[in-house]
Amino acid sequence: MNPLSSPLLSDLYQFTMLQSYLEHEMEETAVFEFFVRKLPPGRNFLVAAGLEQVLDFLENLQFSPEELTWLSSRFPPHVIAYLEQFRFSGDVHAMPEGTPFFPGQPILRVTAPIPQAQLVESRIINLLHFETLIASKAARSVLVAPDKLLVDFGLRRAHGAEAGLLAARASYLAGFSGTSTVLAGALYDVPLFGTMAHSFIQAHTDETTAFEHFARSHPANAILLIDTYDTEAAAGKVVSLAKELQHEGIHIKGVRLDSGDLAAHARNVRRILDEGGLQQVTIFASGNLDEYRLHDLLSSGAPIDGFGVGTAMDTSSDAPALDCAYKLQEYAGQPRRKRSEGKATWPGRKQVYRSYDAAGRMSGDVVALEDGDAHDGEALIQPVMRNGIRVNALVPLAELREQTLAGYARLPEAMTGAAAAPAYPVNISEALQELAKTIDSKTNGN
């Protein structure tokens, strides 16, 4: 059982409900939509991500003999027989990855026989939620530090293997320069960056020898970590070493700061390097960074060329979860609506229309019904899978990243900083409001 693709990576109730759907011959078409209910505090928009992993999951979904054996001691033979044949044969509509979006807007719609559409719920949410969470967080650093090298450093405190891997993917999609996670390079072609660890310095009896060893092994791209003992003293050692090594064609690429007052150290180190003739040696900073600290460091004029952003991004530490849902909006041709307190949903299959002002910036969205409720603007939700098969060829991640960056240029200007902006206008179409009222009146007292 491969945990990343096993259909058992699901909630038990998906199987108990499936059994009941089958036993009561409920296999008509269901429409589920995934959306976020509200923005985390301080956030201005979200960035859709994770679609590629969802499509991959749906395309390859099947039960292995081992999984069926495990299930067969828990579910009756007719359920096992159904699962043995199980393939996802439905349709999927979605916003392209990298699209900025807002609460109440579906970013993915699944249309399939209800036992299928229900069974895939847990993993669809698990994937879309996480990548959207991380892309939305990463976008904020990209907007705050648009001209800097931004590297995902979060693997070690990401929540497990897949979180580390998909955080590297989602942050690159959102505009990061790359990641330190090697497997993300191997699997997703995310550019790789790396420096050195304190342990490397400590394993040597003196710091200069450690620097020299590393530079000799990596003669064109060594980034030396200079905060293990005394940052400014180490910068001085880098200057001396660089002079010695340049005659051998070895060039030190940069230094990294990882502790203390990064702005003050960066200024001191820049001066030491410059006075030593090392103007081309870059300064890279890391250590508990997020978009707020990036903003402060850059506002203060700290001479830092690149940043490693780790834990705060890979865990989205100020908002480690989104209030999101995958909800039934239609069954057997009839729109459906949940009315639980504080969790009511808009019924039916929906489209999102986005308008732009004369300067090409986003000016407002309308959430409308897909059929017979057309509005001006760009229709954001497009077909991506028909009858279980992808509609389009895979778009390379680097290309999605370019599209995402182009999208940021169309955001309202107030939304491009780290600070909270006025709410973006998202209207619910009259037809959709009418439909909700009609359903409520029918189900009163249900």
Add this chain to the structure above:
Amino acid sequence: MNPLSSPLLSDLYQFTMLQSYLEHEMEETAVFEFFVRKLPPGRNFLVAAGLEQVLDFLENLQFSPEELTWLSSRFPPHVIAYLEQFRFSGDVHAMPEGTPFFPGQPILRVTAPIPQAQLVESRIINLLHFETLIASKAARSVLVAPDKLLVDFGLRRAHGAEAGLLAARASYLAGFSGTSTVLAGALYDVPLFGTMAHSFIQAHTDETTAFEHFARSHPANAILLIDTYDTEAAAGKVVSLAKELQHEGIHIKGVRLDSGDLAAHARNVRRILDEGGLQQVTIFASGNLDEYRLHDLLSSGAPIDGFGVGTAMDTSSDAPALDCAYKLQEYAGQPRRKRSEGKATWPGRKQVYRSYDAAGRMSGDVVALEDGDAHDGEALIQPVMRNGIRVNALVPLAELREQTLAGYARLPEAMTGAAAAPAYPVNISEALQELAKTIDSKTNGN
């Protein structure tokens, strides 16, 4: 490349440092220790978890031909030749999973040639950090609601597949009753629990039919979700339905509340059920729960028998990361110490001794050197792997869980609630303090 076991699930610098270690013939024994620097706000202790996954990772670590091919375009042939033969051949010492521990105390020590001990760093932190994070969070709900059914409901908002899976494992280890994540049942024998979703109710034209369908499919253990439209009205429907169905031998096991004022609804629903003769039908609650809400609900006397705890636990939402590290403490027989500002470490191989008072409760710990620095109390760190091979047979997870629960009974009483307790006494031995001073005096100006 299997993301969960691939040695490429690592930071790039582990490979660039490895290259440099090899090129400079630095393959002597290194000692690294994993520890947490400080408690998250409001937490009283941490619970060690993830050791089993670390040992499994180390035992099976090797590079596949595909991985070697990928690496060979990025690293010189001598590095590839080394990696081709790579197996972890070191020793591991650790605290047993489920042990309460405190900042500054190592919970795992790796002793191995430095290229090995370094290469495994990223994944060791990734695993220990996450499971410890979740077990430590889950323990708080277990302590607050010791007699209640507690079920992990967090898969969908856990950060990816492995997070969902390991959160189920770690929370069960910490004393939860089980999980809704099916794969955690299949892979780790975690007991499974489940109810039904709103979509199941909505897919039916009326709520009673939905209840009946589900109860007929699950005649002994249906838990009916009653908040889709009107909670109290739905409870009334459950009473009528239960009377109808009992003649057929179908018994409704419980109802679930998922929105609104859970305490008020629970009281209303309990009264409706009791008046309808359904005293044995249990009330299960879910919806943005954590240990604080559990404490409030139970303090208010809300008649709730069990809780589904999801997002807040699986993301440890109030502290989604621990400030933890895997640091070099000794190389080639010499103790090492990092002195970066705010991040200094205690050098050498360490042991933790724990004392208990007359009532059998923990009264204080000493962090000491492993050799020649024995103290009274229980030595918490034990050998678990020698020369790359496990020392002990795998302990079943249910047994680890019993040990964890027994450990809670030895916590100082003030630490067993949701509120912050006085700090637990952890002392650094004199010998360890002396060693740190000696190293500092030697490396001054390094």
